[in-house]
Amino acid sequence: MAPEAASGDARTRSGAPARRRRGSEKKSAPAPRAPRLTVDDWIDAAFALLVSEGVSEVKITTLCERLKVTKGSFYWHFADIDELMTAIADKWCDEQNDTLRGLAQVDTxxxxxxxxxxxxxxxxxxxxxxxxxxxxxxxxxxxxxxxxxxxxxxxxxxxxxxxxxxxxxxxxxxxxxxxxxxxxxxxxxxxxxxxxxxxxxxxxxxxxxxxx
Structure with a gap:
């Protein structure tokens, strides 16, 4: 056996750290980010809370806990809770206008x-x-x-x-x-x-x- 090879083997057996080839191990991929909530996501969650708990319980903290996000996510879309409540009202009224139009056809x-x-x-x-x-x-x-x-x-x-x-x-x-x-x-x-x-x-x- 060649002396150099023997010497190298001895170092490896003695516990000296062997060098790892660059790029021989893949880095773990970062965890995928959760999709950012949309305005409709917030409106739907708030309306569900309104129905289940009452209008007085529609609060920023409660919504963030339910959606598992920080308040920063809320303020990305709304200035305050009043703006959210206005958005809920607008969406609900639009849906009821559709209902009214449907009722107009029910006589047929x-x-x-x-x-x-x-x-x-x-x-x-x-x-x-x-x-x-x-x-x-x-x-x-x-x-x-x-x-x-x-x-x-x-x-x-x-x-x-x-x-x-x-x-x-x-x-x-x-x-x-x-x-x-x-x-x-x-x-x-x-x-x-x-x-x-x-x-x-x-x-x-x-x-x-x-x-x-």
């Missing part, structure tokens, strides 16, 4: 199917939660209150027109429409304190108030 649907659709909407637990939260918010936010009133009036008109189509006179159509609309609003506010009507009970109520 056969009356039985029309009332069935409204009954099905009333059965959705999500509908009740959103309605309760938004109506509570409307007490302190005029823009929301205006849209809620418009929706209530439009829904009342749809139900009243449906009653007329079923053959009720003006006074009776108005009375029965009032029962149905106020019952729907009552379900929203009493759902936590009174027994929740079953789907069959809701359908029975519609059948009772639309029967001649």
């Amino acid at each position: 649907v056969p009356v039985d199917a029309r009332l069935q659709v409204m009954a099905e909407l009333l059965l959705q637990e999500r509908t009740w939660a959103v309605e309760a939260a938004v109506r509570d918010w409307a007490r302190t936010y005029d823009k929301i209150a205006v849209v809620v009133r418009e929706l209530d009036q439009r829904i009342f008109d749809v139900v009243q027109n449906s009653m007329r189509e079923l053959g009720f006179d003006e006074a009776e159509a108005r009375l029965r429409a009032g029962f149905l609309v106020y019952a729907g609003i009552g379900f929203v506010h009493a759902r936590d304190n009174l027994p929740t009507p079953t789907p069959d009970e809701v359908r029975a109520m519609f059948a009772l108030l639309t029967a001649r």
Whole structure:
């Protein structure tokens, strides 16, 4: 064996650190960054918090904890909580305007199917939660209150027109429409304190108030 090779082997066996070839080991790739939250991400998270906890609980700190980000991420998009609440209101109002436009077309649907659709909407637990939260918010936010009133009036008109189509006179159509609309609003506010009507009970109520 060549002396130089033996000498080199001895150094390696004796524990002297062997030199690593440059570039022989790959550096670990940096962890991918989480995607930056968008304005809509913040609005959607805030609205979900509003529905689940109430408008008074929509706070920057709470939102940041839920989204697992720092307050700097919030202030990247909004100057303060009021600006966020305005953005939520704008988006919700735009969505309800779409709903109003849809209700304008509902008169073209056969009356039985029309009332069935409204009954099905009333059965959705999500509908009740959103309605309760938004109506509570409307007490302190005029823009929301205006849209809620418009929706209530439009829904009342749809139900009243449906009653007329079923053959009720003006006074009776108005009375029965009032029962149905106020019952729907009552379900929203009493759902936590009174027994929740079953789907069959809701359908029975519609059948009772639309029967001649």
